[in-house]
Amino acid sequence: MLFNKSKKSVVKKMGLEEYKGVFVFAQQVDNEISSIAYELIGKGKDLAKDLGTDVTAVLIGSEIKGLADELAAYGADKVIVVDDPQLKDYRTEPYTHALASVIQKYKPEIMLVGATAIGRDLGPRVSARIHTGLTADCTQLEIGDFPITPIPGKEQLHNQLLMTRPAFGGNTIATIACPNHRPQMATVRPGVMQKAPKVAGAKAEVIEFNPGFTPDNKYVEILEVVKAVSDTVDIMDAKILVSGGRGVGSPENFKLLQDLADVLGGTVSCSRAVVDSGWKPKDLQVGQTGKTVRPNVYFAIGISGAIQHVAGMEESDIIIAINKDDTAPIFDVADYGIVGDLNKIVPALTEALKAELAAK
Amino acid sequence: MKVVVCIKQVPDTKGGVKFNPDGTLDRGAMLTIMNPDDKAGLEAALRLKDQYGAEVTVITMGLPKAEEVLREAMAMGADKGILVTDRVLGGADTWATSQTLAGAIRNLEYDLIITGRQAIDGDTAQVGPQISEHLGIPVISYAQNIKIDGDSVIVERQYDDRYHVVKAKMPCLITALAELNEPRYMTPGGIFDAYQAEITTWGRADLVDVDDSNLGLKGSPTQIARASDKVRKGAGEKVTLDPAEAVDYIVDKLKTKHVI
Numbered sequence: 106m107l108f109n110k111s112k113k114s115v116v117k118k119m120g121l122e123e124y125k126g127v128f129v130f131a132q133q134v135d136n137e138i139s140s141i142a143y144e145l146i147g148k149g150k151d152l153a154k155d156l157g158t159d160v161t162a163v164l165i166g167s168e169i170k171g172l173a174d175e176l177a178a179y180g181a182d183k184v185i186v187v188d189d190p191q192l193k194d195y196r197t198e199p200y201t202h203a204l205a206s207v208i209q210k211y212k213p214e215i216m217l218v219g220a221t222a223i224g225r226d227l228g229p230r231v232s233a234r235i236h237t238g239l240t241a242d243c244t245q246l247e248i249g250d251f252p253i254t255p256i257p258g259k260e261q262l263h264n265q266l267l268m269t270r271p272a273f274g275g276n277t278i279a280t281i282a283c284p285n286h287r288p289q290m291a292t293v294r295p296g297v298m299q300k301a302p303k304v305a306g307a308k309a310e311v312i313e314f315n316p317g318f319t320p321d322n323k324y325v326e327i328l329e330v331v332k333a334v335s336d337t338v339d340i341m342d343a344k345i346l347v348s349g350g351r352g353v354g355s356p357e358n359f360k361l362l363q364d365l366a367d368v369l370g371g372t373v374s375c376s377r378a379v380v381d382s383g384w385k386p387k388d389l390q391v392g393q394t395g396k397t398v399r400p401n402v403y404f405a406i407g408i409s410g411a412i413q414h415v416a417g418m419e420e421s422d423i424i425i426a427i428n429k430d431d432t433a434p435i436f437d438v439a440d441y442g443i444v445g446d447l448n449k450i451v452p453a454l455t456e457a458l459k460a461e462l463a464a465k
Numbered sequence: 466m467k468v469v470v471c472i473k474q475v476p477d478t479k480g481g482v483k484f485n486p487d488g489t490l491d492r493g494a495m496l497t498i499m500n501p502d503d504k505a506g507l508e509a510a511l512r513l514k515d516q517y518g519a520e521v522t523v524i525t526m527g528l529p530k531a532e533e534v535l536r537e538a539m540a541m542g543a544d545k546g547i548l549v550t551d552r553v554l555g556g557a558d559t560w561a562t563s564q565t566l567a568g569a570i571r572n573l574e575y576d577l578i579i580t581g582r583q584a585i586d587g588d589t590a591q592v593g594p595q596i597s598e599h600l601g602i603p604v605i606s607y608a609q610n611i612k613i614d615g616d617s618v619i620v621e622r623q624y625d626d627r628y629h630v631v632k633a634k635m636p637c638l639i640t641a642l643a644e645l646n647e648p649r650y651m652t653p654g655g656i657f658d659a660y661q662a663e664i665t666t667w668g669r670a671d672l673v674d675v676d677d678s679n680l681g682l683k684g685s686p687t688q689i690a691r692a693s694d695k696v697r698k699g700a701g702e703k704v705t706l707d708p709a710e711a712v713d714y715i716v717d718k719l720k721t722k723h724v725i
Contacts, residue, residue, distance in 0.1 A: 134626075194629065197594070197604055222624045226606040229559065229591035233598035238560060238686030241589035253690050267690055272587055273476075280691040299723045322634060323603045328619065329630040345724070369725075402724055423722055424701075425715060431705065440701035441718050449708035450715075457712045461725060 124287035127153045128213035130204060131162040131176050131184070132223055134195070136169055141219030141295045143179040148246055148298040149217060150180050155248040156264055161185060161213065162309075165203045167193040170313070177309035180301040184309045185211065191318040194330060195223050198323040201230040206316035208235055213288045215266050217246075220292035228292045238283035239290040244297050245269035251282040266291070296344055296401045297422075340389055345371030346400045348391055348418070349379060352407020352428060352447065356384040361451045362406060368458045374398065376408050392417035406447050410435025427451070466519040466613075468510040469573055470543070471566055471580040471596070472503040474527055474534040499534045502581025506641035508648040509611050510579050511542045517613060520544050522573060526554065526565055532664050540651035540659035551668040556682030559587075563595030564679040568672030570600065577618065578638040582607055590640070597638035605631055606640045 129145035131138060142162065149160040159182035164172060166188065173184040187203040204227060208216060218224040218231075220242045232239035251265040266289040269280045283289040340346060347366040349359055359373065366373050375385045377392055391398050392414040403421035408414060410426070410433055418424070419438050426439035427447050436442040443450065476495035485491045499507075513519040523538040525531050526549040535546030549569045557565060570578065578600075580593035590606070597604035609628065610621035620639060622629045651659075669680070678684055706714055719725045 134624075195624075196631075197606070201598075222607055225590045226594055226604070229589075229594035230598050230604065232591075233560070233563060233595040236560070236686070238558060239589075239591060240687055241559075241587075241591060251688070251690055273585070278693055279689055281687045282690045283687050286686040323601070325603050325605060325631045325633040325637075327629050327631050330627060331621075331630065332627040402719070402722075423718075423724070425718070427711075431703070436703050437700045439703070441715070442701065442703035443711045443714065444703065444705040445708060445711050450711045453708050453712045454715055457716050458719075458725065461716060461720075465725075 121285070121287050124212045124214040126158045126161055126211075126213045127156070127215045128161045128163055128185075128208070128211070128217070128288070129181075130216070130218040130224065130227070131164045131172075131181075132219050132221060133164065133166050133169060133172060134223075136166060136172065138172055138175050139219065139221065140300075141221060141224070141293070142176065143300040144295065144298040145217045145219060145293060146176065146180045147301040148293065149215075150301055152215060152246060152248055152266070153182075156214065158214070159183065161211070163187070163204060163207050165192055165200055167191075170311075173309060173311045174307075177307045178303050178305055180304070180307075181309045183312060185312045185314055187314055187316070189315055189318050191320070191324075194327055195227075196325055196327065197226055197230055198321075198325070199318055200227050201234060202316060202318065204231050205234045207314060208288060210314065210316075216288040216290045218290070218292045220294045224292050228290065232290050235288075237286040237288060237290055238281075239292065240268040240270060240281040240283070241292050243268045243270045243291045243293045246291060246293070246298075251284050253280070265289070340372055340374045340391065340398055341396050343372035343374075343398070343400050345369045345402045345404075346374045346391070346398060346418075346421075347371050347404045347406065348374040348376065348408060349385075349406050350376040350408030350414075351378040351382070352409070353379070353384075354407070354448075358448070359384065361448070361455070362404075365404070365451055365455045365458070368455050368462065369402075371400075371402070371404075376411075376414050405435050405439065406451060408435055409433045410438065466513065466517050466577070467573075467575050468513055468519045468521050468577045468579060469570055469575045470503070470507045470510045470521060470523045470538070471578065471593070472507060472523050472525050472534055472538055473500045473581070473584045474498070474525060474531040475500045475584050475586045493528060493530070497530075497533070499537055500581050500584045500586075501643045502583055502641055504581075504648045505643045505645040506579040506581050506639075507538055507541065507543065508646045509608075509639075509641055510577075511649065512646070513577070513611075513613065514542065514544075519577075522547065522575075524549065524566065524569060524573075526550070526557075526562060526569070535664055536659045536662070537651065539662055540655040541649055542652075542655060545665065546662070547665045547667060549667045549671075553669050553677075553681050556685065557680065558685035558687045559589055559591035559595060560686050561680050561682075561684040563592045563599060564675050564684065565672060566592065567596050567599035568675035569667055570596070571673035572667075572671065576635040578602075578636070580638065580640050582640045582642050593638060593640035600636075600638070603633045603637040604640070605633055605637065608639045608641050609645055611639060611641075611645070
């Protein structure tokens with residue numbers, strides 16, 4: 106009983122019930138909203154619906170007020186804008202000050218941040234400043250009870266954010282709660298959550314807020330911004346991979362795969378057999394002796410699916426295999442397996458996708 | 466110049482994963498290695514030692530057996546090793562871990578603190594930035610190059626499509642990417658010395674300016690609701706279709722999954 110009492114006093118001190126609403130960090134780079142911002146709004150709307158509340162996007166930068174309408178179009182009910190010259194390019198300290206100040210003033214129940222190279226720096230620093238928990242790289246978020254199943258002698262809390270994430274390089278899955286601190290904070294893996302449909306002309310309530318920025322020892326100086334000039338994408342970073350095996354038949358025939366990749370904004374990769382035949386360079390090889398990839402979509406085209414290959418790609422979110430041999434082991438790991446002739450299917454698919462995307 | 470490097474002994478993910486009944490990791494039951502990003506951070510510190518005569522102290526928080534990873538670091542060339550271990554520190558999330566390490570580092574003089582970007586067991590990338598926040602110093606995450614310039618560091622900070630060259634006054638904290646460098650091997654003499662060397666062991670009582678309520682499982686804001694081995698995904702659908710049907714089938718799946 107004594108233990109329960111002390112628990113309660115913590116809750117009271119935090120004033121958890123004062124915290125309301127779902128907030129998302131609307132990341133922008135060079136005054137262009139990052140896709141993850143819309144994904145977070147989309148997920149935030151689901152969570153807000155379950156909680157009977159609304160979604161607020163927090164937009165931080167310099168000369169960025171004009172972007173609020175974009176966030177409204179994708180479903181933000183409110184947009185809090187922190188606009189200051191100190192916030193031009195991302196720097197940890199001024200952005201932390203901005204977001205932490207917004208949280209302290211507006212007290213959200215949930216704060217979502219993208220698990221990007223910016224969010225994975227900003228999230229921890231903010232959570233440490235405001236003393237709350239942060240769950241990294243979430244792939245699933247839902248509202249539920251904690252503990253999930255009732256435990257005798259322990260109060261079961263309702264309307265908690267349950268945050269699910271992979272760990273150990275994907276070997277385990279954990280679901281995390283943050284019962285006694287607010288906001289419940291998560292970084293969310295890009296490309297996993299769905300954007301809400303865009304509603305042109307939708308308006309959000311826009312709130313301007315500036316906590317004041319006074320440079321101190323924690324402000325770093327940006328000497329130079331160097332944008333990547335290389336157009337060769339590392340296959341480990343690709344969201345969509347169109348991967349070919351010996352079944353593609355010839356180096357020239359990889360053109361079919363390249364065309365498909367181009368339509369989807371993807372990248373071509375390959376199996377070891379292709380590298381061994383000298384058709385493609387080693388840095389495009391997926392598998393145990395190549396690279397381990399985890400794209401959103403992995404097309405395995407003319408790849409039989411030896412265990413060494415599968416080890417390098419089985420964590421892909423969606424695996425689509427095309428192979429004429431219906432006993433190919435690749436079908437054991439494919440979400441969608443098509444037994445058929447790649448030479449006919451792949452070009453037709455490219456054309457169909459072109460038409461589909463042009464219609465959007 | 467004094468450099469503190471935070472390193473972590475992590476389970477080798479190839480060795481399989483085991484849990485305690487409360488859902489936390491059973492670290493005692495798994496094979497271990499020095500976390501790769503941390504090793505790159507250590508190498509960066511050792512290069513500062515080679516170049517500027519920096520004194521390199523490695524610190525780790527963990528079970529008593531985490532001493533092994535300190536000896537490995539010393540065999541590579543680190544000067545001092547500190548093990549922070551105490552029963553009350555167990556089950557810590559990133560908040561409680563960063564509080565613990567910050568509390569330990571407050572005992573030390575430092576110009577630079579280097580941590581790995583993230584550990585291969587948790588993959589959170591949170592502890593480095595959180596330590597810097599507790600200590601009130603700047604953080605530069607995702608460092609792909611580190612140079613010293615007088616009383617400042619100049620670091621290439623990696624982003625998704627670019628890098629920033631940033632300058633920060635020391636003391637500051639840097640999180641290192643494994644791509645930063647190729648860590649050196651232990652030397653035979655180094656190994657011999659490291660296994661003779663004295664390791665400093667600190668417990669709860671040695672932490673400075675940290676409240677009990679911020680330590681261990683009880684001081685952790687996040688709690689595990691459920692943990693499990695990943696269920697390997699089995700075969701999905703397999704269909705035999707003529708090309709036109711196959712195209713419709715794939716387009717339909719890509720739409721359902723919001724790829725297009």
